[in-house]
Amino acid sequence: MRLKLLVVILCGFFSSLGIAQTTVTITASSGPLLTGSVSSGGVTNDGNMVTINQTANRGWAYYDLSSIPYGAIVSAANVYFTTFTSVSSAATNTVTGFVGNPSVIPGATLYTTIGSGTVMNSSTWTANALNTKVVNAAGLTLIQNNCGANLTLGYVRGSTNTYNIYGYPGLAADQPKLEITYTLPPACAGMPSPGATNASAATACPAASVNLTLPSLTAELGITFQWQNSTDGITYNNIVGATASAYSTTQSIPTYYNVSLLVQILAKVLHQHQ
Numbered sequence: 001m002r003l004k005l006l007v008v009i010l011c012g013f014f015s016s017l018g019i020a021q022t023t024v025t026i027t028a029s030s031g032p033l034l035t036g037s038v039s040s041g042g043v044t045n046d047g048n049m050v051t052i053n054q055t056a057n058r059g060w061a062y063y064d065l066s067s068i069p070y071g072a073i074v075s076a077a078n079v080y081f082t083t084f085t086s087v088s089s090a091a092t093n094t095v096t097g098f099v100g101n102p103s104v105i106p107g108a109t110l111y112t113t114i115g116s117g118t119v120m121n122s123s124t125w126t127a128n129a130l131n132t133k134v135v136n137a138a139g140l141t142l143i144q145n146n147c148g149a150n151l152t153l154g155y156v157r158g159s160t161n162t163y164n165i166y167g168y169p170g171l172a173a174d175q176p177k178l179e180i181t182y183t184l185p186p187a188c189a190g191m192p193s194p195g196a197t198n199a200s201a202a203t204a205c206p207a208a209s210v211n212l213t214l215p216s217l218t219a220e221l222g223i224t225f226q227w228q229n230s231t232d233g234i235t236y237n238n239i240v241g242a243t244a245s246a247y248s249t250t251q252s253i254p255t256y257y258n259v260s261l262l263v264q265i266l267a268k269v270l271h272q273h274q
Contacts, residue, residue: 035049037051069184073184077135091157
């Protein structure tokens with residue numbers, strides 16, 4: 001069975017591998033129900049996160065991440081919050097993260113969502129003081145995936161000792177904050193050169209494996225891949241899961257293969273060439 005191979009290159013290549021690092025501190029948003037606390041019964045409290053304990057309330061704070069371009073690569077983050085009128089406890093507490101605007105989420109759903117969100121930090125909290133918590137790898141991924149959008153953090157106590165946390169009504173120094181360190185991909189200019197496109201066989205019998213590769217390019221260069229196939233060489237469909245620089249397949253009829261190479265800046269393709 002004949003294998004027909006067609007390669008189409010989309011977009012540009014990095015003009016430089018120099019990457020600048022930026023750190024920003026984002027204060028939780030101010031406004032009704034953008035920070036607050038909620039009981040298991042769905043009763044919400046606007047503003048400060050009050051009566052945060054294992055059997056009473058969970059807290060939340062909403063962060064606008066639109067100042068960080070979509071496509072930024074997040075390398076580090078810290079969560080800052082200040083407790084007040086709190087009873088010290090050695091219990092492990094959790095900062096979680098989830099997508100959604102808490103001001104429009106029903107109370108009971110909000111309580112559950114806070115508890116089931118991505119765990120970003122698990123640690124003890126210091127009573128009546130500023131707390132600084134380092135975000136873990138799962139949390140960094142969650143932040144990175146929501147750069148250019150928004151993210152809500154949840155505050156969950158691990159014991160019945162009550163903590164209170166300042167929300168947007170607090171003094172500027174006491175309001176919840178999220179510090180994020182990120183880099184942007186370097187500028188994109190010109191066309192990538194894929195080099196030779198290799199097929200393990202020019203013709204293939206039914207059910208025989210065929211390997212397609214682009215040996216000169218790797219994903220580490222910031223290029224993403226999408227292999228496609230077509231029976232007529234005109235209409236191409238994405239092959240689900242075929243997003244690496246190589247693709248292995250079998251076929252029963254003559255088939256064209258197309259691979260799109262994308263280099264993105266802030267998630268926007270700068271150039272498209274065919």
